Amino acid sequence: MKNKMKNPFRHFLNLDEIDTKEINLILKESHKVKKNYKKKQFTEKKILAMIFEKPSTRTRVSFEVGMKLLNGDVVILDHADSQLGRGESLEDTMKVLSKYTDIVVYRGSNEERLYKLSKVSTVPIINGLTDASHPCQIIADIMTLQEKFESLNDLNISWIGDGNNVCNSWIHASIHFDFNFKISCPPGNFPQKKLLKKFKKGNIQLYNDPYEAVIDSDVIITDTWVSMGMKNNPERLKKFKKFQINEKLLKKTNKQTYFLHCLPAHRGCEVTDGVIDGKKSLVWVEAENRLYAHQAILLWCLKKI
Ligand code: CP
Ligand code: NVA
16 A cells, blocks of 8 residues: 655646746756656656546647656546546545556646645646646747747747637746747737736736737747637637738748747648748647656656656
8 A cells, every 4th residue: 555645746737836946947857858868767666647538649648658758657537438427526536546546647627626636636736738727838838949049038939829728828937937928819819817917027918919919029839729628610710810820920020930839730720831830830849848848747746856
C-alpha cells in the first residue's frame, strides 16, 4: 500500500497561481529534457492517469509518450467508456484513482470540476485544458519562443481571434514576463471582463482592429474560432472573417513575425495555408515542444525538480 502522506506534490492548475520562480524552473527543465532527450528517468515506476471529457490528440499522445520515456506508464479514462459516462461522480472517481496512480491529467469543460478534483485528490492534478484555460500549452509556447528570442521581455505578442481558454492562459502568463500582449477579438469575443480587470496591467492592450494590433508584432498567435463544445454557425464565422491570419495581415507587422497556433488548425478559417506552412510558422516545433514541456510538468508536480 502506498503512503501518500510521505509523498509531497504540486498541482499544475493555472499559471497565475504558480510562482514566477517555479514557472521558470519548469521552463528550464523543458529545455533540459529536450537537450537530453530520453535520458531522464524516474528511479521508480510512476503511473499517470488521464481523464478525457473532451477529445485530444497532442495532449494525450505527448503526455503518454512523455511519461513512458520517463520510465512511467499511463492509463487513460475516456468519459464515454468509463463509469464517468454512466454518472459516477468525478470526485468519487478521483478518490479511487488516487489509490492506484501517482499523478492525473484532467481535460474537461468546467473549471470548477478541475478544482473540486484537486481538493479530493491525494496525488497531483494537471490541468489538461478546460473551457477557461490551457496552461500546459502555454509552457510549450513560451519554451518555443525562448528558442528564438533571448528574452520574452519587451516582445510584442499579438493574440488575434477568439478570446478563449488559450488566450486566458496567456493572460495568466503575462504576470510572469514583461512582454506586451495585444488582444484583438470581434465584439463579444474578448476574454471575460473579470479576468481582464484582474490581470490588466500596463502590458495588456485591447484592440478592435486586428490590423492595428499586429503593428510591430514579433509574434502572432491565434486559435480556432470554434472551440470544443461551442456551437458553430455561419454568423459566428462571418464575425471572425477579418481576424484571419493571412499574408495581408502579416504585411502590417513591419517585421519578420513568428506565428503560433496550439492546433488543431482550421485552414482557410483562422489561418491560411501560406501562413501556417510559411517560413515563420513555429507551429510544428510548438507541437513537438509539448512533449518536453509535459515531461517537465510531470517532474515538477512529482517534485523531481
Ligand atoms: N493543442 C492541444 O491541446 O491539442 P489537442 O487538443 O490535440 O490535445
Ligand atoms: N481553444 C481550443 C483549444 C484546443 C487545444 C479548444 O478549446 O477547443
